Amino acid sequence: MTVSVHAPNGRAGAAVAVAALLVCTSLAPADAAGSAQAASPARTISSASWAAVASASTSAPFGTGPLVLSFANTGTNGHPVFPAKFFTVANTGTLDITAASYTATATPGTFAFRIEACASGWNEAADTCAAGRSTVLNTPASSLLSSAVPMAAGSSIRLRASATAFPRNPTTPTLTVGVDVSRSQARGATVTGS
Amino acid sequence: MSVTATRSVRRPNPRLLAAFAVGAAGLAITGGGVFAALNATASNTTAQNATSGILSLTMANNGTGFSQAVSNLAPGDVVNRYVTLTQGADLDGKDLTLAVTDATPTLLTTSAAKGLHVTVSQCPGAWTPATGACSGTATPLLTNAPLSTLSTTPGAIKSAIAASGTLNLQISLTLPDQAETTVNGAAPAGTIQGLSSSLTWTFGETQRTATTTGS
Numbered sequence: 001m002t003v004s005v006h007a008p009n010g011r012a013g014a015a016v017a018v019a020a021l022l023v024c025t026s027l028a029p030a031d032a033a034g035s036a037q038a039a040s041p042a043r044t045i046s047s048a049s050w051a052a053v054a055s056a057s058t059s060a061p062f063g064t065g066p067l068v069l070s071f072a073n074t075g076t077n078g079h080p081v082f083p084a085k086f087f088t089v090a091n092t093g094t095l096d097i098t099a100a101s102y103t104a105t106a107t108p109g110t111f112a113f114r115i116e117a118c119a120s121g122w123n124e125a126a127d128t129c130a131a132g133r134s135t136v137l138n139t140p141a142s143s144l145l146s147s148a149v150p151m152a153a154g155s156s157i158r159l160r161a162s163a164t165a166f167p168r169n170p171t172t173p174t175l176t177v178g179v180d181v182s183r184s185q186a187r188g189a190t191v192t193g194s
Numbered sequence: 195m196s197v198t199a200t201r202s203v204r205r206p207n208p209r210l211l212a213a214f215a216v217g218a219a220g221l222a223i224t225g226g227g228v229f230a231a232l233n234a235t236a237s238n239t240t241a242q243n244a245t246s247g248i249l250s251l252t253m254a255n256n257g258t259g260f261s262q263a264v265s266n267l268a269p270g271d272v273v274n275r276y277v278t279l280t281q282g283a284d285l286d287g288k289d290l291t292l293a294v295t296d297a298t299p300t301l302l303t304t305s306a307a308k309g310l311h312v313t314v315s316q317c318p319g320a321w322t323p324a325t326g327a328c329s330g331t332a333t334p335l336l337t338n339a340p341l342s343t344l345s346t347t348p349g350a351i352k353s354a355i356a357a358s359g360t361l362n363l364q365i366s367l368t369l370p371d372q373a374e375t376t377v378n379g380a381a382p383a384g385t386i387q388g389l390s391s392s393l394t395w396t397f398g399e400t401q402r403t404a405t406t407t408g409s
Contacts, residue, residue, distance in 0.1 A: 036287065038253035038279060039396040040260035042297055045310070047369060048268040049387035053379030064379035092379050094266050094388070182375040189270025189371065193326045194258045 050186035051093040052100050054177045062090040066178040071163045077170040082163050086124050090156040095186040103143040103178040111173040114138040116160045117148035249401045250282030257323030270371040276321045279361040286402035287355040291348035294341050297392040306340040308386045313337050313366040321364055
């Protein structure tokens with residue numbers, strides 16, 4: 001094994017010396033004019049979010065994007081029956097909300113739809129509501145601002161969707177449901193101090 | 195007839211050279227002795243003390259101050275924090291500034307339009323953190339400055355602070371009001387929602403202007 005030692009070039013050494021001198025002379029004034037600092041520890045600051053989503057899931061994660069409900073025909077072609085479907089609307093933000101804008105579109109467009117809420121909670125097996133049944137959105141409207149929302153951050157509600165056709169149509173309908181939340185539908189601004 | 199030219203080169207006599215060197219050395223030695231004899235000193239009998247001043251600035255929380263995280267800030271929200279700056283007893287300070295650095299930059303600290311803004315106010319008396327009340331008339335020292343600016347260029351807070359002086363400060367942090375609509379659970383592109391930054395607040399100053407004094 002050989003170790004080679006390079007003697008520094010004379011000119012290079014001189015250049016380094018000059019550079020070091022320049023650094024020293026340029027730093028000297030800053031050091032001469034003393035400075036002091038007082039710094040805080042690093043602390044996290046985070047912004048809120050406001051969001052709701054319609055989902056087929058009954059628990060998190062609820063995902064994102066519109067919900068597409070497909071209604072199966074449990075009747076016959078002559079007498080089509082499309083049982084109602086229940087879905088979840090979840091408050092997936094970090095702020096409480098007071099309202100949301102619901103949108104819904106049925107396909108084929110000849111189908112009528114209705115989205116309903118139940119204040120007392122749905123009996124989904126029996127397809128009944130004990131008290132407080134209300135319509136959130138139904139044809140011919142395709143969007144509506146509603147207060148039937150999961151108000152608390154992290155909470156969710158169940159809604160009922162139904163589709164019917166006049167005249168009778170055995171085609172399996174789909175209903176696309178969307179939920180938009182604007183800043184004004186979340187809690188207002190606050191001033192806090194501590 | 196022929197002419198022959200010859201060049202003669204004389205070499206110095208070695209003995210003469212040696213004698214000259216010895217003479218020069220003797221002159222140098224004796225000359226040095228003469229100069230040493232002419233040195234004189236005068237000094238103070240009591241040692242004079244010379245001390246350098248200490249420039250220091252300390253920050254203390256008034257209430258939670260900067261010790262606590264701020265979470266779930268919605269557009270339009272204002273969060274007030276209170277700190278007390280104390281100048282050291284030795285030297286006056288000048289050109290007090292506030293800088294904010296973010297270890298994990300987001301739009302909160304990089305966007306002047308959407309990001310956080312800060313206002314610094316001074317109370318001649320005491321701030322009451324719980325109520326935001328100032329026992330006197332509060333004076334704004336820095337108004338609605340974007341943190342995106344303070345992260346690159348410290349903001350000027352005060353031109354001078356006297357030694358042992360204190361500054362009772364309110365730091366108002368706000369997220370500008372802005373309209374965003376979340377569609378089907380997905381925030382829009384470039385959203386201000388759900389962001390997190392790690393802030394360090396640094397007050398800086400320089401020493402008072404150097405002086406020339408005599409007495």
